[in-house]
Amino acid sequence: xxxxxxxxxxxQQLYAEMLEKGMYxxxxxxxxxxxxYATGIVDPYIPLDKIADYWQQSADDYLHQAGIPDGWGWVxxxxxxxxxxxIPIALLAGVTIFSYLTIIPILLRQNDKVYALLAxxxxxxxxxxxxxxxxxxxx
Amino acid sequence: MRKKAWIxxxxxxxxxxxxxxxxxxxxxxxxxxxAEAAGDHAWWFWPLVLFVVTFVLGxxxxxxxxxxxxxxxPIISGFFPFHLDFVRGAGLLVALSGALAAGPGLLxxxxxxxxxAIPVALIxxxxxxxxxxxxxxxxxYLVQIFLxxxxxxxxxxxxxxxxxxxxxxPQSDKLSSVLRIYGVYYEDSSGKEVDWKVHRTPLGLxxxxxxxxxxGLFGLxxxxxxxxxxxxxxxxxxxxxxxxxxxxxxxxxxxxAWIYLNKGCVIPMMVVPSLVGIMLGxxxxxxxLKIAKPTFIRWMVIVILAFAGIKAFLKGIGI
Numbered sequence: 001x002x003x004x005x006x007x008x009x010x011x012q013q014l015y016a017e018m019l020e021k022g023m024y025x026x027x028x029x030x031x032x033x034x035x036x037y038a039t040g041i042v043d044p045y046i047p048l049d050k051i052a053d054y055w056q057q058s059a060d061d062y063l064h065q066a067g068i069p070d071g072w073g074w075v076x077x078x079x080x081x082x083x084x085x086x087i088p089i090a091l092l093a094g095v096t097i098f099s100y101l102t103i104i105p106i107l108l109r110q111n112d113k114v115y116a117l118l119a120x121x122x123x124x125x126x127x128x129x130x131x132x133x134x135x136x137x138x139x
Numbered sequence: 140m141r142k143k144a145w146i147x148x149x150x151x152x153x154x155x156x157x158x159x160x161x162x163x164x165x166x167x168x169x170x171x172x173x174a175e176a177a178g179d180h181a182w183w184f185w186p187l188v189l190f191v192v193t194f195v196l197g198x199x200x201x202x203x204x205x206x207x208x209x210x211x212x213p214i215i216s217g218f219f220p221f222h223l224d225f226v227r228g229a230g231l232l233v234a235l236s237g238a239l240a241a242g243p244g245l246l247x248x249x250x251x252x253x254x255x256a257i258p259v260a261l262i263x264x265x266x267x268x269x270x271x272x273x274x275x276x277x278x279x280y281l282v283q284i285f286l287x288x289x290x291x292x293x294x295x296x297x298x299x300x301x302x303x304x305x306x307x308x309p310q311s312d313k314l315s316s317v318l319r320i321y322g323v324y325y326e327d328s329s330g331k332e333v334d335w336k337v338h339r340t341p342l343g344l345x346x347x348x349x350x351x352x353x354x355g356l357f358g359l360x361x362x363x364x365x366x367x368x369x370x371x372x373x374x375x376x377x378x379x380x381x382x383x384x385x386x387x388x389x390x391x392x393x394x395x396a397w398i399y400l401n402k403g404c405v406i407p408m409m410v411v412p413s414l415v416g417i418m419l420g421x422x423x424x425x426x427x428l429k430i431a432k433p434t435f436i437r438w439m440v441i442v443i444l445a446f447a448g449i450k451a452f453l454k455g456i457g458i
Contacts, residue, residue: 007249007324015253019389020243027236034411048182051408052220058279059224063403071401085407086400092236093400096393103253114318118257122264122390129268129397136275136402 011103011110018102022095029088037081045080071132097126182408185219190412193233197420202431203440205297206388207417208234208360210440213290213447216283217454221409223279223286227358228404229413231396234360236414237421238388249324250382255337255375258318260387262344263351263361264394270355271398280455286357287452293363294445297437300367305333308374314340315373324379335376343373355395360388 005013036042046054046066054062063070068077077083100123107116128134193207196214200207212230216223245251274282311321321336337343346368354361365384369375375383399405 005247007322008247009253012246012249012253016243016246019239019246023236023239023243026239030411030414034407037407048408051182051406052180052185055221055225055406055409058222059228059275059402059404062222062406068403070403082407085411086405089232089400089405089407089410092232092239093393093396095239096390115254115257118261122257122261125261125265125268126390126394126397129264129394130401132401134268134272134398134401136272136398 011106014106015099015103018099019095022091022098026088026092026095029091030085033081033084033088037085040081042079042081042084044082045077046082094130097123097130100126185221186408186412189215189219189409190416193413193416194420194423197417197422198424198427199420199436199440199443200417201421201424201428202436204437205440205444206234206360206362206385207237207421208358208388208392209290209293209363210444210447211413211417212357212359213286213444213451215413216286217447217450223282224275224399224402224404225406225409227274228396228399228402229406229410230358230360231354231392231399232405232410233413233417234358234388235392235396236418238360238385238392240418242386242389245382245386248382249322250378251386252320252322252375252379252383253386254318254322255320255369255379255383256387256390258320258340259344259347259369260390263347263354263387263391266348266351267355267391267395268398270352271358271395272355273352274356274358275398275402275404280457282356283451283455285455287448287450287455289353289357289359290444290448290451294441294448296363296367297441297444301371302366302377303370304377305335306370306374306376308336308338310338311336312338312340322379324376326378333376335379337369337373337375339372339374343368346372351391354388354391355398358395358399360392362388 008016037044038048040048045068054066057065062068068074074083074086078087100119104116104119104123107113107119192214193211196210197207200210208230211233212226215221215230216226219226242251246253315321315337318340320340321334323332323334325331326333350361350364350368353359353364362384365387366380369380369384370377
């Protein structure tokens with residue numbers, strides 16, 4: 001059996017490690033926050049017996065009727081059990097950005113300017129998507 | 140022998156579960172179902188059913204060689220009382236989590252190639268954002284229709300697409316040479332090192348525009364399209380294509396997931412049972428993979444997908 005690390009570049013190894021840590025942390029937190037929410041230890045913003053009224057509607061109607069702001073507005077609701085789950089969800093959706101950021105210095109040290117640039121652009125694109133600046137018209 | 144019986148029992152129960160999910164009683168008018176969901180069941184009923192069904196989907200996804208997202212979106216949107224917005228949001232997070240779980244191992248083993256993924260991911264993730272924005276702006280019925288057609292197209296692709304273990308790549312193209320997209324991996328089955336390179340990179344990148352758009356539009360994940368393009372068009376070995384495709388989803392789906400998250404399409408009571416269900420199902424699926432008959436399961440997946448595709452299309456046109 002060959003040593004797999006022989007076939008892996010340093011930046012790929014670092015990316016994998018970063019991704020792994022973020023993934024484990026995200027999944028662990030997701031289970032924990034969901035437990036707090038589903039068991040009622042932390043009260044939800046939308047009562048559990050009312051959820052079914054909302055998930056049948058479009059996202060626009062749901063936000064409007066429940067009085068929830070879009071974008072990062074959920075941060076203001078973190079005291080509620082349901083919105084607590086958004087922390088690990090955001091972490092899982094954000095770990096790729098951190099993984100990219102960690103490899104840019106390595107790529108620059110290797111004078112791999114093209115890939116450093118590509119990684120930098122990817123970070124910008126993902127941050128733009130995450131920022132909430134891209135507004136979508138409702139249907 | 141006992142093991143075999145257990146497998147048969149499990150498969151039968153899976154068939155039973157899925158067939159009951161597809162039964163006319165389940166496929167009844169959406170409005171009626173919604174009323175029932177809201178009125179007749181305790182709040183935990185649908186999340187529990189969701190957990191059970193996604194657990195089964197997780198097994199099927201592994202045995203059928205498809206991603207969880209491609210099964211999740213058409214089946215859950217077709218037979219559950221959830222709005223398509225939330226199903227797509229959850230579908231993306233399901234596909235994303237699966238990719239995040241598999242990604243580190245695939246990268247560390249050298250089967251997934253970061254060098255191949257970076258340029259491809261840049262195109263696919265940008266287009267996935269556009270796809271998500273288009274999908275959320277279009278009327279739901281139109282997205283349902285396109286989803287149905289796409290799923291039926293995926294069935295055709297699954298039936299017809301060939302795979303090449305080691306595609307013949309006589310010479311790298313200019314772009315892949317400049318980007319140094321090549322590598323070596325260790326092939327366990329032969330105990331040999333395999334050198335690989337790619338060709339037709341510009342065409343591959345153009346095709347990833349469409350793949351990214353569809354991933355964002357339907358929240359499907361896109362392994363079903365990634366693998367044929369990486370393997371058959373660009374000429375990456377099958378193992379490299381499958382592994383890089385899986386890892387690629389962690390980037391493509393991240394960008395689209397943020398658009399859905401910011402638009403309020405994420406309901407934790409749907410996302411968490413789905414995610415846990417599909418992951419546990421995948422673990423069981425991996426164990427069953429050694430003994431199950433993949434051809435039979437693959438056929439079943441195609442039939443279920445086709446049914447879900449037809450259902451999504453009919454729902455879109457109001458039947």
